[in-house]
Amino acid sequence: MRLLILAQPVPPRALEGLGKFIESRCIDTPYGEVGPFALRHPPRGRNVWILPYFGAPGRTDPRATLWAAKSLGVQRILAWDSVTGLDPDLQRGDIVFPVDYIDWTKHQPSTFFTHHGAGYIAQTPPFCPDISAAIRRHLPEARPVIYLGDEGPRHETAAEATMFRQWGAQVRGLNLVPETYLAKELELCFAAVGVVTRLGADRQRSQPEGQVRTADQIILEALPSIFAELPQPPTCGCDHLQAGPRQRGALPPNWQDWT
Numbered sequence: 395m396r397l398l399i400l401a402q403p404v405p406p407r408a409l410e411g412l413g414k415f416i417e418s419r420c421i422d423t424p425y426g427e428v429g430p431f432a433l434r435h436p437p438r439g440r441n442v443w444i445l446p447y448f449g450a451p452g453r454t455d456p457r458a459t460l461w462a463a464k465s466l467g468v469q470r471i472l473a474w475d476s477v478t479g480l481d482p483d484l485q486r487g488d489i490v491f492p493v494d495y496i497d498w499t500k501h502q503p504s505t506f507f508t509h510h511g512a513g514y515i516a517q518t519p520p521f522c523p524d525i526s527a528a529i530r531r532h533l534p535e536a537r538p539v540i541y542l543g544d545e546g547p548r549h550e551t552a553a554e555a556t557m558f559r560q561w562g563a564q565v566r567g568l569n570l571v572p573e574t575y576l577a578k579e580l581e582l583c584f585a586a587v588g589v590v591t592r593l594g595a596d597r598q599r600s601q602p603e604g605q606v607r608t609a610d611q612i613i614l615e616a617l618p619s620i621f622a623e624l625p626q627p628p629t630c631g632c633d634h635l636q637a638g639p640r641q642r643g644a645l646p647p648n649w650q651d652w653t
């Protein structure tokens with residue numbers, strides 16, 4: 395099963411390329427309720443759940459999102475984010491995919507391992523290699539970037555934008571961190587695409603000319619192929635990240651009880 399986390403607002407009708415709508419469902423988790431997830435049945439490949447997702451101070455605990463995904467039998471998660479372009483080479487409407495990230499969030503706590511400290515999962519590669527390869531193949535225009543994971547509900551200051559860029563970040567977004575490393579804790583694949591929808595606060599504004607809508611359309615057309623052509627079973631190793639002797643059995647202890 396696949397999941398599309400949709401942090402870029404697109405009308406539901408635009409998602410018809412992912413197949414016929416089957417059902418919607420909310421999922422109860424130890425971290426709160428998540429949903430509604432909408433299930434679509436694509437013409438080829440496995441069913442895809444879709445979850446609208448927006449960075450907001452009162453948003454669902456990110457742990458609930460990942461827990462719910464695991465409960466639904468999801469293994470592959472693709473997030474579609476809307477990002478701020480920090481790098482001077484990035485313009486509105488550019489399509490990117492993160493290859494690494496810097497965590498500038500302050501979620502407390504942001505792990506499933508609060509009580510027994512069994513985390514310490516390697517973050518290389520930071521995003522699922524299988525999904526990243528499919529993105530490269532079907533979205534050749536997508537540029538690899540380093541992602542700064544931040545929190546809303548405000549934009550960055552000009553000084554922060556300059557600082558993030560000096561750190562090596564090329565885009566800033568609110569929806570992929572801590573989600574990407576929480577996915578690793580539950581041995582789920584997670585990768586993302588992004589569209590630059592605004593420029594960093596220390597950059598000159600440009601007039602919107604439909605660039606974002608064009609990028610959305612390109613991604614919408616690529617999504618069915620990205621999902622359909624993911625290798626099954628996964629070849630990336632994300633589904634047994636904790637299989638080493640030191641990490642064995644490190645999944646949250648109450649996971650089996652809950653499911």
Ligand SMILES: [Zn+2]
Pocket residue numbers: 522523524525582583584628630631632633
């Ligand atoms: Zn993977």
